[in-house]
Amino acid sequence: MVPQLHIHPILWLFALTAVLTGTLAEFLIIFFIVVVHELGHYFTAKWYGWRIRKINLWVFGGVMETEEHSSRPIREEAWIVVAGPLxxxxIYAMLFSFKEISVVPASIIEIGLLYNTTILLFNLLPIWPLDGGKMVFLFLSYFFPFKLAHTMTIVSSIAFSLFAAVSFILFFPFTLSAVMLTGFILWENRLEWKQRYYIFLRFLLKRYLTETPEKSKIRPVIVSPSTRLLHVFFQFKRGQTHHIYVKPAKRGSDWLEEQTCLHAYFKLKQHQISAGELLSRSK
Structure with missing residues (x-):
């Protein structure tokens, strides 16, 4: 099934600029490369059984929206992210083949090689929501809790974006496309930062509604009795199941399952309850 494609307004703006400046051929080449890149993500995600909502296309990349919300294994998501750059x-092989048999003008081949390299390198930058930024997030998620990893990813993405923008202004000539692209990246990072709490709650809700894999690694989380559930959740990591130990405890077996905590938070709406209170009620 072909995914639903959504064209971002900035891509329409680039298309209009290409028509007005006589660079429509270059725009079509970029559009082709971006579509192929995103289809790599799409078909790999479908291979793993992901539910795809739509693909948003913008200049030099796109974003595939799914229903998974960080509930799948990190390795699985990493393959989906890498599938785009691959x-x-x-595309290189196709362009070099066309060059050998001379079926396409050499000028078009050179433009294709230039933009294929540019889009590839651009998407590997450690900037959210580019593939490089997503790989940074997955790498950090392996070592840190979800909320901390996400915050670190966005902060480093904004810092790198600003550094790249200043460097471009200082060392390269001014272009309207570069300004629009920089503005778009910063805007996307701003939105991601504003939505970070919602994204974290969505991760928790998906975790609550999704059955835990039998082979999931168990990691203890040690908290004080006064720790609120939300602060307990701050320590939750992807790909791991947590046993919440409330210290000091009367017995070594005083612990809560993460599903008990998530159930109390989402189903029972006990948003202000502490781990100690929940433990006493669960006995």
């Missing part, structure tokens, strides 16, 4: 390899 598509550029066969």
């Amino acid at each position: 598509q550029h390899l066969w």
Whole structure:
């Protein structure tokens, strides 16, 4: 099934600029490369059984929206992220083949090679929501709790974006496309930062509604009796099941299952309850 494609307004703006400036051929080449790149993500996600909502296309990349919300294994998501950049390899092979048999003008081949390299390198930058930024998030998620990893990813993404923008202004000539692209990236990071609490709650809700894999690694979380549930959740990591130990405890077996905590928070609406209170009620 072909995914639903959504064209971001900035891409329409670039298309209009291409028509007015006589660079429509270059725009079509970029559009082709971006679509192939995103289809790499899409078909790999479908291979793993992900539910795809739509693909948002914008200049030099896109964003695939799914229903998974960080509930799948990190390795699985990493392959889906990497699948996009891997598509550029066969695009290189196609362009070099066309060059050998001379079926496409050499000027078009050179433009194709230039934009294929540019889009590939651009998407590997450690900037959210580019593939490089997503790989940074997955790497940090392996070592840190979800909320901390997400916050670190956005902060580092904004810092790198500003550094890249200043460097471009200082060392490269001014172009309207570069300004629009920089503005778009910063805007996306701003939105991600504003929605970070919602994204974290969505991660928790998906975790609550999704059955825990039998082979999931168990990691203890040690908290004080006065720790609120939300602060307990701050320590939750992807790909791991947590046993919440409330210290000091009367017995070594005084602990809560994470599903008990999530159930109390989402189903029973006990948003202000502490771990100690929940433990006493669960006995």
